Amino acid sequence: MKKHIRHIAVAFSLVIVMLSQSVSAAVQETDGGSAGAGTRWEYCAGILTLSGTGAVRSYGSKTDVPWYKYAGEIESIIVGEGIYSIGNYALSGITSLTGIVLPESLENIGICAFSGCSSLERINIPKKVASIKNYAFYKCESLVSVVFEADELPDISASAFSGVATRFTVGERDYWINLSGACGTKAKWSLNDGILSITGSGAIKSYSSRNDVPWHEYAGEIETVEIGGNITGIGNYAFADLKNVNDIALPEGLKTIGTCAFSGCTGLKEITIPAALTKLNIYAFYNCSSLNRVVFKGEAPDIATTAFRGATVKLEHPCSQQWEEISAAVFDGKVTFEDNGEHIDSSSLFYVGKTEPTCRQCGEAEHWECSVCGRFFSDAEGETEISEDELIIQKTEHVFKTGWSEDSAQHWHECINCGAKTDVSSHVYSSNSDNSCNECGHIRGIDLPIIIF
Ligand SMILES: [Zn+2]
Ligand SMILES: [Zn+2]
Ligand SMILES: [Zn+2]
Known part of the structure; x- marks a missing residue:
C-alpha cells in the first residue's frame, strides 16, 4: 500500500511539472x-x-x-x-x-x-x-x-x-x-597591427627573462617599434627576439640599453645610438646576426665587451681620445671601429696660422688640425674638413731684375729672391770680330791662337 501511495505521488508531481511547462510556454x-x-x-x-x-x-x-x-x-x-x-x-x-x-x-x-x-x-x-x-x-x-x-x-x-x-x-x-599595458613606472606599451609603440616617459622596466616581457608572445608579428621621445632607458630583454624589425629609431635622450635588450633581433641591420647613451649592457645586441653597422653619435659610452657577441659589426663613431682608446681586441665577436670624421667637441683641434708663400716654396692657409685623427678643418668646430691639397697656397711669381746677369756664354734675367733664371740666351755678336753682346753688352775675351809645333 505504501508503494502505491508513492507511485501516485510521483504521477501527481509529473502532472504538475507538465502543467507548469505548458503554462510557461504560453507565457513565451x-x-x-x-x-x-x-x-x-x-x-x-x-x-x-x-x-x-x-x-x-x-x-x-x-x-x-x-x-x-x-x-x-x-x-x-x-x-x-x-x-x-x-x-x-x-x-x-x-x-x-x-x-x-x-x-x-x-x-x-x-x-x-x-x-x-x-x-x-x-x-x-x-x-x-x-x-x-x-x-x-x-x-x-x-x-x-x-x-x-x-x-x-x-x-x-x-x-x-x-x-x-x-x-x-x-x-x-x-x-x-589595441593590446596595451604598462612597461615602466611612467611608460606604456601598445601593440596595434604589427606596430609596438612605447609612450610615456622614463625607463622601460627591466625584465628578468624574455618571457616576462608583456609583448614577447607577439614578437613574431611585431614589424615596427616606435619609442617615444621621453623614454630614457630600455630595460633588460625589452626588445628581445623581434625578428621582423629591420630598423629602429632610438630617442635622443636614451641613456641606457639593458642586458639582452635587443638580443635575437635577427632582422636588425643598422642602428644609431644617440649621444646621450652612457651604458650599453652585456649581450645588448647578442645574436643580432644581420647587424652590420652601428653609428654612435656621441662620446664613447661604457660598452660591455659582450654587447655585440654573435654579430659581425662595424661601430662608427666620432673622433675623440676616448673612442681612440677603445680597443677592438677586447670585444667578443667581430667588432671593428671606424672613426667617421665627426668632431663632437673641439678639444682635440689646434690652430695652425697661415704660412705666406714665396717664390721658393708654397704657403699654407690657416686651419685647425685634430691631434687624434690628423684631419684638417677650415673652422674651429671641426665641421668643415679640408684636404691637405686644399690647404696649399701656391708659390708667388719670381721678381726678376731688369738688368741682365751673365757668364762667359749666356745672359739672363735673375729673380731677386731666389736666383731663378729667365730669358736665358747665348750672347749675340754681329760678327767674329764683334766682341760685345748685342743684348747684354758682355765683352768676350780675345782668344789667342793655339800654336802647334
Ligand atoms: Zn679627429
Ligand atoms: Zn724667385
Ligand atoms: Zn749677352
Missing part, C-alpha cells in the same frame, strides 16, 4: 514588429530574428530599440539574408550575446551597432561589408577574434574597436589590435 509569446523599411524583428524564447530585405534601421540610442528590453535574455540572433545594414545602436548592449552569424548580404555596420555586447567573443565580417562605423564594437571586451572574409579591410572608423584588444584575421594576416 512571440513579440515583434517592423525593424525598418522592408525588415522585421521577432523575439521568441531567447532568439532574436531580423528578417526581410533592406536595412535594419538606425536608432538614436539603444533604449530606443524595440527589442532592447530583451537584451539580457537574447542568446542568439539570426540576421537573415537580404539585410544589408545593421543600423546605429541596433544590437547595442545585448550583454548575453556570445556569437552571431552575419548574412552575406551585409554591407554596413552602423554607429554603436554592437557596442556594449560585453560577452561577444568572435565575429566574422562578411565579404560585402564596406564600412564599420564609429564605436560599432565599443566595449565589446570579450571580443578575441574578428575574421574579415574579404582579403582587404573595409573602411573601419578609428573608434570602431576603440579600447577593444582583439585579433584581426585578414587574408593571410593575423594580428592584434
Whole structure:
C-alpha cells in the first residue's frame, strides 16, 4: 500500500511539472514588429530574428530599440539574408550575446551597432561589408577574434574597436589590435597591427627573462617599434627576439640599453645610438646576426665587451681620445671601429696660422688640425674638413731684375729672391770680330791662337 501511495505521488508531481511547462510556454509569446523599411524583428524564447530585405534601421540610442528590453535574455540572433545594414545602436548592449552569424548580404555596420555586447567573443565580417562605423564594437571586451572574409579591410572608423584588444584575421594576416599595458613606472606599451609603440616617459622596466616581457608572445608579428621621445632607458630583454624589425629609431635622450635588450633581433641591420647613451649592457645586441653597422653619435659610452657577441659589426663613431682608446681586441665577436670624421667637441683641434708663400716654396692657409685623427678643418668646430691639397697656397711669381746677369756664354734675367733664371740666351755678336753682346753688352775675351809645333 505504501508503494502505491508513492507511485501516485510521483504521477501527481509529473502532472504538475507538465502543467507548469505548458503554462510557461504560453507565457513565451512571440513579440515583434517592423525593424525598418522592408525588415522585421521577432523575439521568441531567447532568439532574436531580423528578417526581410533592406536595412535594419538606425536608432538614436539603444533604449530606443524595440527589442532592447530583451537584451539580457537574447542568446542568439539570426540576421537573415537580404539585410544589408545593421543600423546605429541596433544590437547595442545585448550583454548575453556570445556569437552571431552575419548574412552575406551585409554591407554596413552602423554607429554603436554592437557596442556594449560585453560577452561577444568572435565575429566574422562578411565579404560585402564596406564600412564599420564609429564605436560599432565599443566595449565589446570579450571580443578575441574578428575574421574579415574579404582579403582587404573595409573602411573601419578609428573608434570602431576603440579600447577593444582583439585579433584581426585578414587574408593571410593575423594580428592584434589595441593590446596595451604598462612597461615602466611612467611608460606604456601598445601593440596595434604589427606596430609596438612605447609612450610615456622614463625607463622601460627591466625584465628578468624574455618571457616576462608583456609583448614577447607577439614578437613574431611585431614589424615596427616606435619609442617615444621621453623614454630614457630600455630595460633588460625589452626588445628581445623581434625578428621582423629591420630598423629602429632610438630617442635622443636614451641613456641606457639593458642586458639582452635587443638580443635575437635577427632582422636588425643598422642602428644609431644617440649621444646621450652612457651604458650599453652585456649581450645588448647578442645574436643580432644581420647587424652590420652601428653609428654612435656621441662620446664613447661604457660598452660591455659582450654587447655585440654573435654579430659581425662595424661601430662608427666620432673622433675623440676616448673612442681612440677603445680597443677592438677586447670585444667578443667581430667588432671593428671606424672613426667617421665627426668632431663632437673641439678639444682635440689646434690652430695652425697661415704660412705666406714665396717664390721658393708654397704657403699654407690657416686651419685647425685634430691631434687624434690628423684631419684638417677650415673652422674651429671641426665641421668643415679640408684636404691637405686644399690647404696649399701656391708659390708667388719670381721678381726678376731688369738688368741682365751673365757668364762667359749666356745672359739672363735673375729673380731677386731666389736666383731663378729667365730669358736665358747665348750672347749675340754681329760678327767674329764683334766682341760685345748685342743684348747684354758682355765683352768676350780675345782668344789667342793655339800654336802647334
Ligand atoms: Zn679627429
Ligand atoms: Zn724667385
Ligand atoms: Zn749677352
